[in-house]
Structures are given as C-alpha cells and as structure tokens.
Amino acid sequence: MKLIIAIVSDDLIREVTDHLMDKNIRSTKLASSGGFLKNGNSTILIGSEDNEVDEKIMAIREAIEKSKNKSKVEDKKDANIFVVPIKSMKRM
Template structure:
C-alpha cells in the first residue's frame, strides 16, 4: 500500500480530483500554501494499492501537469 501526495496548483485541483474519483480512487483534498510567493496550492492525499500507483500518477499528471508527487510506503492502512 502506498500514500500518494500530490501538490497541485489551486486552479488544477478540481480536474485532478475529478479524474482520480472517476477511476475509483478516494481522495482527500487539503488547502496548502507554500513556496517563495506563498501561493495557494492544493494537496491531495490518495491511498492506493502498489499496482495502482502508475495509474493514479498518470491520471493526475494529465489533469494537473507540473504537480509534485510524493510516494510513501504505508505499513498499515485501515478504514475505521
């Protein structure tokens, strides 16, 4: 299991979320600010199975080109 963290421009976040949700991914959307100009961004958190990482990254990169993607290993993932 992996946790994908996408940092996107605010203006591209809606299309990235829509693309991921349409393919069955669950997405948590967070407002974030960073960078030199303190520009508004959106951070998307997506928990995926190992074999779905490439699909999720491809969807997000088409919908929000230029996004930063961080992939983290999850030792445990549980929905409560």
C-alpha cells in the same frame, strides 16, 4: 501499501479531483500553501496498493495535461508528487 501525496496548483485542483472521481480513485484534499510568494495549492492524499501507484499518478498527470491543453500555459510546474511507504491503511 503506499501513500501518494500530490501537491497541486489551486488553478488545477478541481480538474484533478474531478478526474480522480471519474476513475473511482478515492482521495482526500487538503488546502495548503507554500513555495515562492506562498502560491495557492492543495494537497491530495491517496492510499494505494503497490501495483496501482503508477495508474493513480497517471490519472493525476492526465488531468493536468488536459487542463494545460485548454489554457496553453506551460511555463510552470503544476504538481509535486511524493510516494511514501506505509505499513497499513484502514477505512472506518
């Protein structure tokens, strides 16, 4: 099992969460801030089986690229993604 932690720019978060829902990927969004000038961002948490990690990261990437193609803004990084091992995940 893995935990995917994606820190996404606030101007892209809606597109990313909508795309994850369209692909039936469960996620939890947390408001967060940090970095230079405390730019707004949100943190997305996604539990994943090991063999599904790449698919879920690709879904995040697709949403960001789709949004960037609309705005033509490509001068900054829009997400930081961390993948960490977890012992177990329980849904209650």
